Amino acid sequence: MKALLVGEYRDGKLLNSTYELIGFARQQGIDFELFLVGSHAQLPEVDAKIYLADVATAKEYNPALHKQLILTAAQKSGADTLVLLHSSYGWDLAPRLALALEAAQISEVVEVTADGYLLPACNAKLRRTVKAATAQTVITLQAGAFMAADPAGSPEVEELAVSGTGNTEFVGYEQAEAGDVDLAKADVIVSAGRGIGKPENIPMIEALAKALGGEYGASRPVVDAGWAPHDRQVGTTGQVVSPKLYVACGISGAIQHLAGMKKSEFILAINTDKDAPIGEVADVLVVADVKQFAPALTAKLGG
Amino acid sequence: MKILVCIKQVPDMESRFKVNGAGTWYEESDLAWRINEYDEFAVEQAVQLKEQLGDADLTVLSIGPARVKESLKKALAMGADRAVQLVDDRAYDKDPFQIASAIAAFAKQQEFDFIFTGMQSQDRGSGQVGVLVGELLGIPALTTAVGFEYAEGTVTLRRELEGGQRAVVKAKAPLLVSCQLGLNTPRYPTLPNIMKAKKKELLEIPLAKLLTTAARLTTLKLAYPEKKGSAQILEGDIGELVDKVIGILKEKTAVL
Numbered sequence: 001m002k003a004l005l006v007g008e009y010r011d012g013k014l015l016n017s018t019y020e021l022i023g024f025a026r027q028q029g030i031d032f033e034l035f036l037v038g039s040h041a042q043l044p045e046v047d048a049k050i051y052l053a054d055v056a057t058a059k060e061y062n063p064a065l066h067k068q069l070i071l072t073a074a075q076k077s078g079a080d081t082l083v084l085l086h087s088s089y090g091w092d093l094a095p096r097l098a099l100a101l102e103a104a105q106i107s108e109v110v111e112v113t114a115d116g117y118l119l120p121a122c123n124a125k126l127r128r129t130v131k132a133a134t135a136q137t138v139i140t141l142q143a144g145a146f147m148a149a150d151p152a153g154s155p156e157v158e159e160l161a162v163s164g165t166g167n168t169e170f171v172g173y174e175q176a177e178a179g180d181v182d183l184a185k186a187d188v189i190v191s192a193g194r195g196i197g198k199p200e201n202i203p204m205i206e207a208l209a210k211a212l213g214g215e216y217g218a219s220r221p222v223v224d225a226g227w228a229p230h231d232r233q234v235g236t237t238g239q240v241v242s243p244k245l246y247v248a249c250g251i252s253g254a255i256q257h258l259a260g261m262k263k264s265e266f267i268l269a270i271n272t273d274k275d276a277p278i279g280e281v282a283d284v285l286v287v288a289d290v291k292q293f294a295p296a297l298t299a300k301l302g303g
Numbered sequence: 304m305k306i307l308v309c310i311k312q313v314p315d316m317e318s319r320f321k322v323n324g325a326g327t328w329y330e331e332s333d334l335a336w337r338i339n340e341y342d343e344f345a346v347e348q349a350v351q352l353k354e355q356l357g358d359a360d361l362t363v364l365s366i367g368p369a370r371v372k373e374s375l376k377k378a379l380a381m382g383a384d385r386a387v388q389l390v391d392d393r394a395y396d397k398d399p400f401q402i403a404s405a406i407a408a409f410a411k412q413q414e415f416d417f418i419f420t421g422m423q424s425q426d427r428g429s430g431q432v433g434v435l436v437g438e439l440l441g442i443p444a445l446t447t448a449v450g451f452e453y454a455e456g457t458v459t460l461r462r463e464l465e466g467g468q469r470a471v472v473k474a475k476a477p478l479l480v481s482c483q484l485g486l487n488t489p490r491y492p493t494l495p496n497i498m499k500a501k502k503k504e505l506l507e508i509p510l511a512k513l514l515t516t517a518a519r520l521t522t523l524k525l526a527y528p529e530k531k532g533s534a535q536i537l538e539g540d541i542g543e544l545v546d547k548v549i550g551i552l553k554e555k556t557a558v559l
Contacts, residue, residue: 010464061462061470063444086430088464091422092446095399095434104519105399107429115523122329122426123316129524133517143465167443169473171459176467188558212558224485236465245558252316266556268548273317274536275527282534284551286544296545301559 002031004079006070007050008089009038010060011173017085018044019148024083024141026149028112032083034155035073037066047153051076057162061089064166067096072160074101079136086140097138104132108255110145124255124277143236144259179231181215188214188245191234191261192222195250195271195290199227205249208294211301212245219251235260250290253278270294304359307415308349308383309406309436310342312367312374313426327522328395329426338374341421343489344482348451349419350382351487355453360384364409366402366510367394379500380492386503391510398520399427403435408513410440415477422447422481430481437479445474446481 003025007018014036022044025032034050036043037058043050051073058065070093074082082097084090086108098105111118116131117139183189190209192202202216209216218228220235234241235257246264251257253269253276261267262281269282270290279285286293314320314334321330338346346363353359363378365371366389375386389405391397397405410418418440420433430446437444449469450461453476462470463483492500535551537544552559 011468061472088447088462088470091430092434092462095431096438096444098431098519099400099435099438102519105429105431106520107431120428121525122314122320123428125316125527126320126322126329126525127528128427128522129526131521131523132519133521134519167474168445171471171473173464174461174469174471176469214558220484226488230467237463238467240466245552245556266552268552269534274538275319279534279536280528283555284548285534285536286548287536287538288541288544292541293544296541297548300545300549 001081002077002079003081003083004070004074004077005032005034006082006084006090006093007034007036007038007044008085008087009036009042009055012042014038014042014044016148017087017143019151020085020141020143020146021083022046022149024146027146030081033077033079035070037069040157043155043157045151045153046149046155048155050155050157051160052157053160053162059170061170062166062168063092063096064168065162065164066093067100068164069160069162070097071100081136082138084138084140086142090140094138094140101136101138102134103136103138104134106130106132106137106139108142109139110142120255123252124258125275142255176230179229181231183215183217183232183234183239183241186215186241187243188212189217189234189241189243190214190247190249191217191219191251192228192249193219193251194221196222197291199225201291202227204291204294208247208298211298212247214243214245217241219257220254248278248282249294251278252276253280304356304416305413306349306353306359306361306417306419307410307413308345308361308363308378308419309432310346310363310365310374310378311339311421311424312336312365312371313339313424316425322525326524326526328525336370336373338377339421339424341423341425341482341484344484344486345419345421346378346381346383347487347489348480348482349417350490352417352453353382362387362413364389364406366391366405368392372505375505376500377492379503380497381490382496384503386505388505388507389510389513390507394510398518399429399431400435400519401514401516403432403439404516405510405513406432406436407439408515409508410436417476418479420479420481422483433479433481440479443474443478444481445472445478447483448480449483449486451480451486
């Protein structure tokens, strides 16, 4: 088995997630080389070969062009497995690579077992084991599922010539507007999920947060529905937090939410569904309707 | 202009899933079915674009058994003009490559200017079908849309990245867009529109007619995860639960 790891680079910087790919390859004991659209100034620290395409010409987002460059690197390296992160960069590119290689694509791997790859199913409630029926495989790894390797070493660089334009124009980046709260600084976060039922129940969550001396947060569906502002969103597309106490109110535990809060010191979940995936990371799961439990807890705390 | 939106029907994710006899998928009986959440945003965006263009024709497509007609009818009530069901009772056995191949085979005959999909399904979450359809048709495929604008042949899209960042990208139609949650606010069908939808065309095509590719992926097993978490489960009377929780927080955390 030989792997080509597709590193990530954004806004002029190598992304740390690249080290998760290296960590995965080492954990699996696979020979690997890397590919990166990036720059000499921002190379991963690793003793391995890296195929480097200059970001000045290839741009940070240009799927058609990046696909061709990765295919060139894959051919040079003789890799049978292409490994990307299951990220906005990886899930965009992986199907294109798989199609070009006539390879199976395996999305969001959380574990490798003797039988095959383990993937989440049904909002992470279930696990699916899959196997490729093809000689080559393209896999994407769930963010945070594999321990990142420590940066050490210096890569041997082979530059790839960039030619062609692709069919997509990358204009630039926008940052979500900064709000009035920095959840990363809060010791206690009480977050609202869809289980709170309606936007009128946000004050109920806010009251519990206040009674516990913290801030209130929200899951993605709650923010998408406009019940809470974006700066309150916990998860990979919002803020990644690790407070002393995290209280998940009516949050089932979608992967992207769990990735944003599972490092909290103590996690209390309130959910009507005993099997909700939030139970995987919670220290205590209270099986109850949050609309009854939260006000009762707030009252008892004297809030 | 011709628009296609592809939707999948999935079970309500709050359901209690039972693994089927073969141990490879979930039992389909006793589940409540609905349009995949991501696809609702795709339908809404397609309808908004149709409204913007004026004279566009919007087709909604789904793959599956008879039950998917309910989801197709909802999309018709939201504003699609016609529906196509690629009929297959064992769609869950097909891998993303096969599903995409069948959709691309259908779309190739129709020459759509815009194709919308959700960025992934809630049950399988592979996030492959949309991109594959675009690649098979040789048109730009833009993923993870949280913003969509169309003017004079060009789409300006906002792609959601990690950590609250977005990338602004542009491409020319024909193209495919995969939609992320929060792209828009999916409308609720009104009663008059539900009535009108009943009269709209719903074409059935056997999936086998369009499917010529073999699966590249095999599902060996579907199961509940081994309980890695050691969550203490508390059940019972609300008042007692509150007292227990306060006790635990005092003992295990420094916040009380």
